[in-house]
Each structure stands twice: as C-alpha cells, then as structure tokens.
Amino acid sequence: MARENIHQSLEVFYEKVDECPLRERQFNFFEMVYVISGTGNHTVNGNQFPYGPGDLFLITPNDRHEFDLEGTCEFMVIRFGESYIREYQWKSIDHIECLLYHASHLSGSVLVNNEDRQMVASLIHSLQQSTEHPTVYSEDLVRHLVNAIIVITAGNIAVIKPHNISPNADLRLLQILDYIQEHIRQPEFLKIAVIAAKFGLSATYLGSYFRKHCNESVQQYISSYRIRLIEHRLQFSDKRVHEIADEFGFADESHINKFFKRHKGSSLKAYRNR
Numbered sequence: 001m002a003r004e005n006i007h008q009s010l011e012v013f014y015e016k017v018d019e020c021p022l023r024e025r026q027f028n029f030f031e032m033v034y035v036i037s038g039t040g041n042h043t044v045n046g047n048q049f050p051y052g053p054g055d056l057f058l059i060t061p062n063d064r065h066e067f068d069l070e071g072t073c074e075f076m077v078i079r080f081g082e083s084y085i086r087e088y089q090w091k092s093i094d095h096i097e098c099l100l101y102h103a104s105h106l107s108g109s110v111l112v113n114n115e116d117r118q119m120v121a122s123l124i125h126s127l128q129q130s131t132e133h134p135t136v137y138s139e140d141l142v143r144h145l146v147n148a149i150i151v152i153t154a155g156n157i158a159v160i161k162p163h164n165i166s167p168n169a170d171l172r173l174l175q176i177l178d179y180i181q182e183h184i185r186q187p188e189f190l191k192i193a194v195i196a197a198k199f200g201l202s203a204t205y206l207g208s209y210f211r212k213h214c215n216e217s218v219q220q221y222i223s224s225y226r227i228r229l230i231e232h233r234l235q236f237s238d239k240r241v242h243e244i245a246d247e248f249g250f251a252d253e254s255h256i257n258k259f260f261k262r263h264k265g266s267s268l269k270a271y272r273n274r
Contacts, residue, residue: 009083012142014128016074020067029081031059034124038073054117055109076124078146116152123149169213187249190222227263234272241268
C-alpha cells in the first residue's frame with residue numbers, strides 16, 4: 001500500500017485520469033476529492049460507494065482508499081495538512097474538528113443537501129479557474145474558496161448520523177448531540193441533570209433514551225468525544241498539556257492525564273511523542 005505526503009499546508013489541483021494511479025493509498029493529510037465528471041466506485045477502509053458528478057469525498061489521515069474508474073473521470077483535489085489545520089481557527093465553530101470527528105465513518109459523498117451541491121459546484125468551478133489562470137491574488141482567493149467548501153461540508157456532515165446511532169433516532173437526539181458538542185469545553189453544562197433539564201426530560205429517561213438510540217451512555221459519548229478532540233490537539237497543535245487541560249475544563253494536568261490514560265493507556269505527553 002502506497003503512503004503519500006504533501007510538502008505544503010494546502011495543495012489544490014485538477015486531474016483527468018482513466019484509472020486510479022495508485023491502489024490502496026494512505027495519506028498523512030486530509031484530502032477532499034470532488035467529482036467533476038465520470039462514474040465509478042470509491043472504497044474507503046473496505047466500504048464501497050458508487051460516485052458520480054457532484055459527489056464530494058473526504059479522506060482523513062490513515063484512511064485506506066482507492067477509486068475504481070469506469071472510463072475517463074475529472075476530479076478537483078484539495079489536500080491540507082497539519083499546518084493548515086493550525087491556521088484554521090474561527091470563533092464560531094471548529095469546522096475542522098467537526099470534519100475530523102464525524103468523517104471517519106463515512107464512505108459516501110459528504111454532500112447531502114441539494115442546494116449545497118449546487119453551491120459547491122460553483123465554488124469548485126471558481127477554484128479550477130483560479131488554479132488554471134493564476135494571478136497575484138490567486139493564493140488568497142484559493143484559500144477563501146477552500147474554506148467555504150470546508151464550511152459547507154461541515155454543515156452537511158453534521159446532519160449525517162454517526163454509524164452507531166439508531167436509524168429511528170429523532171430530531172431531539174441530534175439536538176442533544178449538537179448541544180454536547182457545543183459545550184464539550186464546559187463540563188458544568190454536561191452534567192446529566194443539566195442536559196435533561198435543557199431538553200425537558202428526567203435524568204433517568206434521558207439515560208435510557210440516549211442508550212437506546214446511541215448504544216452507549218451519555219457519559220460514554222461525552223468522554224469519547226472529548227478524548228477525540230484532545231487527540232487532535234496533541235496531533236495538530238503546539239498547545240502545552242496545561243493549556244489543553246484549561247481548554248477542556250480540567251482542574252490541572254494531573255486530572256487530564258488520569259482521564260486520558262484511563263481511555264488511551266498513556267499520558268498526553270507520551271501519546272504526543274509516539
């Protein structure tokens with residue numbers, strides 16, 4: 001299996017191919033692949049999904065993937081690495097973290113909203129024009145276009161239910177998940193009694209309702225989500241352990257290390273070094 005690297009924080013390019021240049025590729029970066037034309041199958045971590053024009057795929061680091069083309073296909077490819085993630089900080093929402101957390105279970109197109117598909121098609125066209133006919137402003141323009149595509153993608157991923165959620169889950173459950181993700185850095189808002197009161201439920205009913213639809217307890221979901229975000233901080237930021245502890249509401253380094261070691265079997269420092 002071929003493993004690829006990138007040498008810039010952001011790479012954007014167009015390609016027209018008759019076959020996938022490498023089978024079973026694995027990256028150490030994020031890749032978004034937009035299908036301009038052509039059909040075939042895309043396989044990610046053993047899960048196969050047919051593709052066609054207008055589909056957008058997100059491949060995260062360490063995913064194994066390949067395209068099986070049915071004739072000539074055109075793609076627009078966006079690749080971004082750790083340094084781009086570090087620069088990508090907006091006050092409203094961590095879109096990158098949204099992508100990271102939800103995308104690992106997706107093998108199909110991440111665009112589920114038809115209006116967004118049209119908007120992304122327009123952005124991709126502008127992106128292609130900017131890369132094929134560069135000007136002095138192209139670099140800034142490309143970054144803005146890519147960021148817009150990431151935001152739209154994040155919005156679509158947010159409404160795709162995680163794989164362990166019951167297909168019968170209702171809107172209220174998705175609202176509870178959104179609430180947890182929004183307040184993941186504020187432990188005082190993530191107590192069972194507080195969440196239950198927020199949604200007009202008893203603590204007992206919330207527990208059984210959540211487990212029924214998510215196959216895990218509320219606290220298990222909160223812990224796994226918090227662990228995932230801490231892992232991202234260790235991998236994609238230069239934050240010190242005490243800064244990460246402050247961000248996620250831990251009293252000090254000792255408390256966050258105990259929490260992390262209980263779930264991952266190592267301290268934060270050892271995990272980052274490894």
